[in-house]
Amino acid sequence: MEALIKPEFGLAFWTITCFVLLVFLLSKTAWKPLLKAVEDRENALRRDREAAENARVEAEKIKNELEIKFAELKAELSRRLDAARAEGEKEKEVIVEEARRSAALIVAAAKIEIDSQKNEAVRELREKVVGLALAVSEKLLEKHLDPKANSQLVARAIDDLEKADKFLNLSEN
Amino acid sequence: MELKEILEHHIVDHVWAWQTLGPLEFPVSKHLLMMGIAALILLAVFPLIIRSRSLALAPFRAMIEIVVVFLRDEVVVPNLGRKGAAYMGYFCTLFFFILIMNLLGMVPFGATATGNLAVTAALALTTFALVNFAGIREQGLFSYLAHIVPKGVPFWLYPLLFPIELIGLLTKTFALCIRLFANMIAGHIVILAFVSFIFIFGALNTALGLGVAPVSVALVLFILLLELFVAFLQAYVFTFLTAIFTGAAMHPH
Numbered sequence: 422m423e424a425l426i427k428p429e430f431g432l433a434f435w436t437i438t439c440f441v442l443l444v445f446l447l448s449k450t451a452w453k454p455l456l457k458a459v460e461d462r463e464n465a466l467r468r469d470r471e472a473a474e475n476a477r478v479e480a481e482k483i484k485n486e487l488e489i490k491f492a493e494l495k496a497e498l499s500r501r502l503d504a505a506r507a508e509g510e511k512e513k514e515v516i517v518e519e520a521r522r523s524a525a526l527i528v529a530a531a532k533i534e535i536d537s538q539k540n541e542a543v544r545e546l547r548e549k550v551v552g553l554a555l556a557v558s559e560k561l562l563e564k565h566l567d568p569k570a571n572s573q574l575v576a577r578a579i580d581d582l583e584k585a586d587k588f589l590n591l592s593e594n
Numbered sequence: 595m596e597l598k599e600i601l602e603h604h605i606v607d608h609v610w611a612w613q614t615l616g617p618l619e620f621p622v623s624k625h626l627l628m629m630g631i632a633a634l635i636l637l638a639v640f641p642l643i644i645r646s647r648s649l650a651l652a653p654f655r656a657m658i659e660i661v662v663v664f665l666r667d668e669v670v671v672p673n674l675g676r677k678g679a680a681y682m683g684y685f686c687t688l689f690f691f692i693l694i695m696n697l698l699g700m701v702p703f704g705a706t707a708t709g710n711l712a713v714t715a716a717l718a719l720t721t722f723a724l725v726n727f728a729g730i731r732e733q734g735l736f737s738y739l740a741h742i743v744p745k746g747v748p749f750w751l752y753p754l755l756f757p758i759e760l761i762g763l764l765t766k767t768f769a770l771c772i773r774l775f776a777n778m779i780a781g782h783i784v785i786l787a788f789v790s791f792i793f794i795f796g797a798l799n800t801a802l803g804l805g806v807a808p809v810s811v812a813l814v815l816f817i818l819l820l821e822l823f824v825a826f827l828q829a830y831v832f833t834f835l836t837a838i839f840t841g842a843a844m845h846p847h
Contacts, residue, residue, distance in 0.1 A: 424606045425779070428712040431620035432607070436707075436716035439633050443691060448683030450641040455662055456682060 550585050554578065597790055604786055605779050607710055625707040632694040632707070640690070662686055669834050673841030677732070681840065684724060689833040692717065696778060696825035700818070708828075709778035711771070718771035721836045725763070729843030741846035766839055770832060777828045781821035788814045 561574050613620040643654045662682075670678040670685050692708055699706025707713050729738045742759045743752055788810045796803025 424602070426711060428715050429607065429609075429621055429623075429710075430712070431613075431618065432623065432626060432710060432712035433716035433719070434618075434620060435626055436629065436713045437720060439629055440687070440691060440717065440720055443633055443636055444684050444687045447636055447640065447687045450637070451644050452662065452683045452686045454641075455644045455659060456666070456679075459659060459663055459666075 547585070554581060554585075597786075600786055600790065601783060605706075605709060605782055607705070624705045625710045625713060628698050628705050628707040629695060629713065632691060632698060635694055636687070636690055661689070665689060665833065669837045673837040674728075674844060675841070677844070678837075678841070681724075681728065685833055685837060688717070688720075688836060689829050692774070692832055693826060693829035696829060697822075699778065699782070700821060700825065706778045706782065708774055709782065711775050714771045714775040714778075717774070717832070718767045721770060721832075721839065722763070722767040724836065725839045725843045728840045732844040733846070738843070745846070766835075770835055774828055774832055777824055781817055781824060785814050785817050785821075788817065 558574070558578060607621075608624040609621040610624070611622040613622060640658065643651050643658060646655075665685055666679070666682060670682055674681060695707040695713070698704045699709060708717075726738075729741075732738075733741060742763075743755045744759075747755055791810050792803055792807045795806040
């Protein structure tokens with residue numbers, strides 16, 4: 422069992438030789454390419470993440486700008502809408518006023534027209550009644566010349582005239 | 595057969611031939627063969643896996659990569675600082691070399707080269723060399739020697755502390771050597787003891803031996819799994835401690 426705890430110098434020498442050789446050879450052939458690949462990938466990841474971060478910041482900025490612009494546009498729009506509405510209101514007022522005035526004018530003209538027509542009609546009617554009374558009295562005078570009848574006729578004519586007078590009196594008022 | 599013989603057969607190195615070179619004798623032995631196989635695997639298989647772009651090897655590549663990235667981010671850079679990247683090759687090789695030698699001990703007809711005091715002593719010596727090399731390279735020879743004694747110590751204690759710290763450097767190395775060696779043979783010894791139980795009890799009484807067998811086998815299985823874990827753990831511990839010592843030598847504060 423002494424061999425278990427007695428280090429064999431030769432084997433230690435082999436171990437050191439073997440290990441040192443391995444360190445140099447593997448550093449060149451294995452670890453360097455492996456670490457290089459790992460680092461490349463890490464760098465690529467970092468670059469990608471930074472690019473994504475930048476893009477996000479950029480997008481945020483653009484979004485903010487757009488929001489501000491949108492708010493401005495909205496304000497502008499509502500301002501213009503209000504202005505247009507006020508304008509429309511004013512226009513409406515003017516149009517209604519004008520319409521009212523012209524309607525009043527028309528009504529007044531129509532009233533005058535109606536008055537004149539009525540006066541004309543009354544005048545014509547009186548002329549016709551007078552004419553008719555004269556014609557009737559003419560005819561009566563020609564045909565029935567007896568005193569009783571005449572007196573009756575005269576009475577009736579007077580009644581008629583009174584009626585006509587009343588009518589005339591109304592129209593004059 | 596004595597337990598001693600069994601242990602010697604399974605744990606102690608078998609020297610097949612001696613290569614004489616002047617006054618020195620170099621053994622050609624089973625542990626050397628195992629070391630050679632480990633070196634062959636590292637030299638042939640690892641570069642192949644790492645450099646190939648084949649999809650079938652991708653999982654193995656990922657496994658190696660995970661370990662290497664772990665060594666870089668958790669072991670080397672925290673202890674050695676940014677400049678530690680230059681020593682990555684050393685630490686990766688150290689970890690995988692020890693790991694593969696540990697694992698070869700669990701293969702049938704294999705032997706644990708790291709269960710040999712000469713091998714672990716040699717590995718600890720390379721660590722010792724690396725620690726001093728890195729310290730001198732980082733600080734310069736005189737600054738390194740001056741910083742061996744921690745800062746803040748009264749000057750009259752220097753004559754006392756300087757040799758103590760020097761001995762401390764050696765004991766750290768020695769502890770590394772013994773730790774790996776003991777951990778790697780302990781599992782084997784326990785497994786052999788459990789297997790021997792079957793025959794010891796069998797010699798007393800055949801029925802007793804048969805009764806002990808399942809228990810022994812179950813325990814052997816458990817110890818085997820434990821050894822598998824310890825193979826990884828000790829490779830990590832050796833690498834980690836080497837990194838700590840190197841880092842302490844590089845940055846004395």
